[in-house]
Structures are given as structure tokens and as C-alpha cells.
Amino acid sequence: MSDDDDTPVVKKARIFYGSLEEKERERVAREGTGFSGKDAVKAGIAAGNINISSGEAMEMEDRVSERQAEVLAEFERRKRARQITVSTDDAEVKACLRALGEPITLFGEGPAERRERLRNTLSVVGPDALKKSKKDEDKARRSQEEYHQTWYHEGPASLKEARLWLARYSLPRAAGRLQDARALKEVPESTRTVRKQELHKTLRNLNNVCSQIGDDRPISYCQFSPNSKLLATASWSGLCKLWAVPDCSLVRTLRGHNTNVGAISFHPKSTLSLEESDVNMASCAADGSVKLWSLDSDEPVADIEGHTMRVARVAWHPSGRFLGTTCYDNSWRLWDLDAQEEILHQEGHSKGVHDIHFHPDGSLAGTGGLDAFGRIWDLRTGRCVMFLEGHLKEIYSIDFSPNGFHVATGSGDHTCRVWDLRKRRTIYTIPAHQNLLSCVKFQPADGHYLLTGAYDNTAKVWTHPGWSPLKTLAAHEGKVMGLDLSPDGQLIATCSYDRTFKLWMTE
Incomplete structure (x- = not known):
């Protein structure tokens, strides 16, 4: 480019850098130092003629040193990895990866690659991280064992007498139940299938x-009387009411509570053999x-005192002699109404106990707690014979099937679990509702179907066994807080947060 082609901008730049160069030569002659372009850039920045938008400059030497530090760190990590000893047992390698919060296997990964991944992970987090995670696992295991721990207290002499009485009461009933099961087994399979199909068809028309x-x-809460002619309801207003069914006319208002009533339950012989002046409800x-x-x-006829919390x-024992209560002080109690005393104060849950139900034979009691665990108690020995572990949130309802070996639990994790007492485990998990389950109930006569109610404003009917949905009872505008089936099998009652109760019947 010739001088004639210089634009005014180029001429100004040439004059500027020429003056800088001349000044730098004078400084070199005066101080004897070398001239560099870097010094010229710094001088231009100081003079305000060269602007850097961020106001910062990263030196090449700094960038190179950072890169060297990264390389050295990687070199040191690989050196540490070579010094770490990893087990050759693939199961142990997977356990270590799980303890570190890493996936136990990747797609296409073999045992050798898995060991190398564990070694590389340990070289980053340090071998002590595995020891710490094992300590955390041990701590969690000990905490879990505390959940399983059961406290037994020495009871009064009347408790021993009650346990003997319960054994004499339940054993003949268990023998009768088994005899009925054998008789049912003699019925041809085709006949049983036809009966179930007819029942399911009827339930679909609710x-x-x-x-x-x-x-x-x-x-x-709501519950039918044993003769299926009355329905008792409990309200948060503190009132309990008796209704004639199916016309839903008010029979009596029971006034006694001053705050939210959690449940009202009929004596097993109420409206059948008990006099109206006797204790018929609790x-x-x-x-x-x-x-x-x-x-x-x-x-009220009488008050039972002793509870200090909600x-x-x-629930009544099938014999009608005993009354079970659940309390938010992490315990449940058994009251002998013949002796008019508390005979058992049983702890075992780590949080409040919400629901209790007795086995049809009268031999067992099932409790569900806010600790997400359920327990099955042998009333004849006082021992916890089965621990129901599997729900992720609180258990709000528990119910025994009339067959004697199935138990259903409803939880805040939106599921209903069915447990087999013979196998001592869950046999089916029903993803039943879109919100917490407030109540579960087997058909009282035969247990051929299961009812669930939930805070998604619906109740549902499920086959047993099979656990397939038969009918959704959707009519409430609020949470379904309770439900019951009449002993004669003709009616289903649901009660709700919307202040109503509804009766359901097949056409």
C-alpha cells in the first residue's frame, strides 16, 4: 500500500504509533531497557487509545499455567487411582457404587469396566468417602432396627386372664373358618367362577x-349397624348422628364431644341381641x-379416661367384650369393658397410631401408624407377629379379609397394599387413587371385593383376588373420609369433607 492510498484513519494511526515508537526509543536510550510491543500496548491502554470492553486482560502465561495445573491434577488423580485397591467381586463392586450414589451398571459395561469406574470415582472423592457411606448405612440400619423394636410392659393379672379368654374364644372360630374354606374348595371351580362373574356384573351397576x-x-366416619338398618356418622362438629337407611331419615343426635370426632363404632351385637339401654356404640x-x-x-352412658392426646x-373386638383405641402418643390400648379397666397399653410404633382392626377370629389385631409401618399383634401372646413394611407414607387404614389371611392397608402414598399373613409379605400393590387413601374395607361376608376411599373425591371397588377395578363411585365434591358396607351386602355408604354422606346400591 502506497502513501497515496492512506486514508485519514491510517495516517492518524501511523502518526500515533510513530510517536509512541519515538518515545520508546528515547526511553531505551535513557534507561537502557529493551523495547517490546507488549509495553506499547500497555502504553496505549494507559493513554486511553486502546479499549478492552470487559476491563480485564488474561495473560497468555496465566492460561498456560492453568492448563498445566489441570494436567498435573489429572496426572495425580491417575496416580492415586493406580494405588487404590478394588475388590474383584462384582457384587461387592456394585454395592460400593451404590453406596457412593453412582449407578451400579452402565449400558454395555462389563465387570472389568465397572471396577475401573469404581477406581476412578474413588480417586476423585477419596477412599474415605466409601468408609463414610458405610457408616451412614450402618446408622440407617440401626435406625431401621429401632423402628422394628417393640416395647413390652408388664401388665396386670387381668391381662393374663384376658389372653386365656381370647385364646378360648378364637380357636373354635378359627376351626370353623377353616372348615368353611374346605367346604368352599369342594365347590366346582366353574360354579365359583360363575358366582364371581355375577357378583362383578352386579357391582358394575352400583x-x-x-x-x-x-x-x-x-x-x-360412617358405619352400618349389624342389622344393616342404621347408619352412624361422626362429624368434626363434635356431633354423632344415627340415620335410618335407606331413606336417610335422622333417628337421633348424640351430643357429648366438644371437638372433632374421629370415629364411631357399633358393638358387634348391637341391634341384634343387645338391649337398647346397653352400651351399643363407642x-x-x-x-x-x-x-x-x-x-x-x-x-353418653360412660366415658373412658386415660388418653391425653388425639x-x-x-374398634370393637368381635366378641364385644374388648374395645381397641389408637392414640397419637405412639400407642394403642385394649379396654376390658366387662372389668371396666384398661388391660393393655401397647407401644411399638415410632409415631402416632391411626387405625386398628381385629381379625375375624378375634385372635389378632392390626394397627397402622403415621410412621408408614403396620403391625400385626397376637392378642393371645401379646407379641408382634408380623411387621408390614413397604408403604412410603403414613398408613391411614387397615382391614382384615374374612378369609383370615389377607390384610389390606391404605396409605398416604396413594396406594393400597394387600398382605398375605401366610407368606408374611405384600402380594399386591394397587395404585388405587390420585391422593391419599383414607379407608379400605373388604366385603364383610365373603371378602370377594375390596373398597377404597381417598382424598381424590372418589371411592373404588376392586376384585379379590385379581385386584382389577370394577367401579368408581364418583359423586362427592370433597375428600372421601370414610366408607362402609352393610353386613347384608346391599348398601355401600361413603362420607365426605363436603358434609354429605351417600348411599350406593345396585339396580
Whole structure:
């Protein structure tokens, strides 16, 4: 490029750098130092003629030193990896990877590659990380063992007498149940299949036949009387009510509680052989009160005192002699109403106990807790004979099947689990609802189907066995908080947060 082609900008730049070069030569002559382009750039920056938008400059030497540091660090890591000893047992390698939070295997990965991956991981996190994770596992295991731990307290002399009485009561009933099971087995399979198909067809035709506003507050519980002619409801207003079914007319209002009533339960012989003036019902509330009721008065017959925290559920033993209560003080209690005393105060759950149900024979009791575990208790010996572990959240309901060996539990993890007492494990998990399950109930007569109610405003009917859905009972505008089946098998009742209860019947 000739001088004639210089633009004004180029001429200015040439004059500027020429003056810089001349000044630098004078400085070199004066100080005897060398001239470099780097110094010229610095001088240009100082003069404000060269601008850097970020205001920072990364020196080439700094970038090179960072790269060298990374290479040295990688070299040191590989050196550490060569010095780490890794087991040749593939199962142990997988266990170590799991403990470190790494995937135990990758797609197409063999044992040798897995060992190398473990070695590389340990070279980054350090061999002590594996020891720390093992300590955490041991701590978690010990904590889990504490969950499984059961506390037994020495009971009164009346407890021993009660256990002997329970054994004499339950053994003949168990023998009768087994005899009925053998007789049913003699029925041809085709006949049993046809009966089930007819039942399932009937259940698919369930319809809402009655809807009644039961109170000013949510209705928390409902139960049919043993003769299937009355329905008892409990409300958060503190009131309990008796309704004639199926016309849903109010029979009596029971006034006694001052706060949320958790449950009301009929005596097994109520409306059958008991006099109306006898104790026919029991109820419990959030203030720890438990009250006993007759059928001919709206005032409680008696109070059961002893609870200091919320009592969530009450349940009668099949004999009618004993009453079980669950409390949020992490325990459940057994009351002998003939002796009018508490004979058992049983701990074992690490959080509040929400529900209790007795085996049809009267030999066992099942409890479900807010610790997500269930327990099966042998009332004749006092031991916890089975630990129900599998739910991810609180267990809100538990129920025994009439066949004597199946147990259903409903949980806050939106599932219903069915357990087999013979196999001592879960045999099926039903992904039942879109919200927590508040109640589960087997058909009381034969156990041929299962009912579940949940906070997704629906109740559902499931086959047993098979656990396939038969019918969804969707009519409530609020959470389904309780349900029950009439002993004669004709009616299903559901109660809800929307202050109503509904009756369902087949066409």
C-alpha cells in the first residue's frame, strides 16, 4: 500500500504509533531497557487509545499455567487411582457404587469396566468417602432396627386372664373358618367362577340412591349397624348422628364431644341381641375423649379416661367384650369393658397410631401408624407377629379379609397394599387413587371385593383376588373420609369433607 492510498484513519494511526515508537526509543536510550510491543500496548491502554470492553486482560502465561495445573491434577488423580485397591467381586463392586450414589451398571459395561469406574470415582472423592457411606448405612440400619423394636410392659393379672379368654374364644372360630374354606374348595371351580362373574356384573351397576347433608362440618366416619338398618356418622362438629337407611331419615343426635370426632363404632351385637339401654356404640375425638353410647339416649352412658392426646379410631373386638383405641402418643390400648379397666397399653410404633382392626377370629389385631409401618399383634401372646413394611407414607387404614389371611392397608402414598399373613409379605400393590387413601374395607361376608376411599373425591371397588377395578363411585365434591358396607351386602355408604354422606346400591 502506497502513501497515496492512506486514508485519514491510517495516517492518524501511523502518526500515533510513530510517536509512541519515538518515545520508546528515547526511553531505551535513557534507561537502557529493551523495547517490546507488549509495553506499547500497555502504553496505549494507559493513554486511553486502546479499549478492552470487559476491563480485564488474561495473560497468555496465566492460561498456560492453568492448563498445566489441570494436567498435573489429572496426572495425580491417575496416580492415586493406580494405588487404590478394588475388590474383584462384582457384587461387592456394585454395592460400593451404590453406596457412593453412582449407578451400579452402565449400558454395555462389563465387570472389568465397572471396577475401573469404581477406581476412578474413588480417586476423585477419596477412599474415605466409601468408609463414610458405610457408616451412614450402618446408622440407617440401626435406625431401621429401632423402628422394628417393640416395647413390652408388664401388665396386670387381668391381662393374663384376658389372653386365656381370647385364646378360648378364637380357636373354635378359627376351626370353623377353616372348615368353611374346605367346604368352599369342594365347590366346582366353574360354579365359583360363575358366582364371581355375577357378583362383578352386579357391582358394575352400583348407583347413588341417596345423598344427605349430614352436618355443618365435614363428616369424618360412617358405619352400618349389624342389622344393616342404621347408619352412624361422626362429624368434626363434635356431633354423632344415627340415620335410618335407606331413606336417610335422622333417628337421633348424640351430643357429648366438644371437638372433632374421629370415629364411631357399633358393638358387634348391637341391634341384634343387645338391649337398647346397653352400651351399643363407642366414639372417640381429637381431645382424647372416648365415650360409650346406648341407642335410647342422646347422652353418653360412660366415658373412658386415660388418653391425653388425639384418639383417631375405636374398634370393637368381635366378641364385644374388648374395645381397641389408637392414640397419637405412639400407642394403642385394649379396654376390658366387662372389668371396666384398661388391660393393655401397647407401644411399638415410632409415631402416632391411626387405625386398628381385629381379625375375624378375634385372635389378632392390626394397627397402622403415621410412621408408614403396620403391625400385626397376637392378642393371645401379646407379641408382634408380623411387621408390614413397604408403604412410603403414613398408613391411614387397615382391614382384615374374612378369609383370615389377607390384610389390606391404605396409605398416604396413594396406594393400597394387600398382605398375605401366610407368606408374611405384600402380594399386591394397587395404585388405587390420585391422593391419599383414607379407608379400605373388604366385603364383610365373603371378602370377594375390596373398597377404597381417598382424598381424590372418589371411592373404588376392586376384585379379590385379581385386584382389577370394577367401579368408581364418583359423586362427592370433597375428600372421601370414610366408607362402609352393610353386613347384608346391599348398601355401600361413603362420607365426605363436603358434609354429605351417600348411599350406593345396585339396580
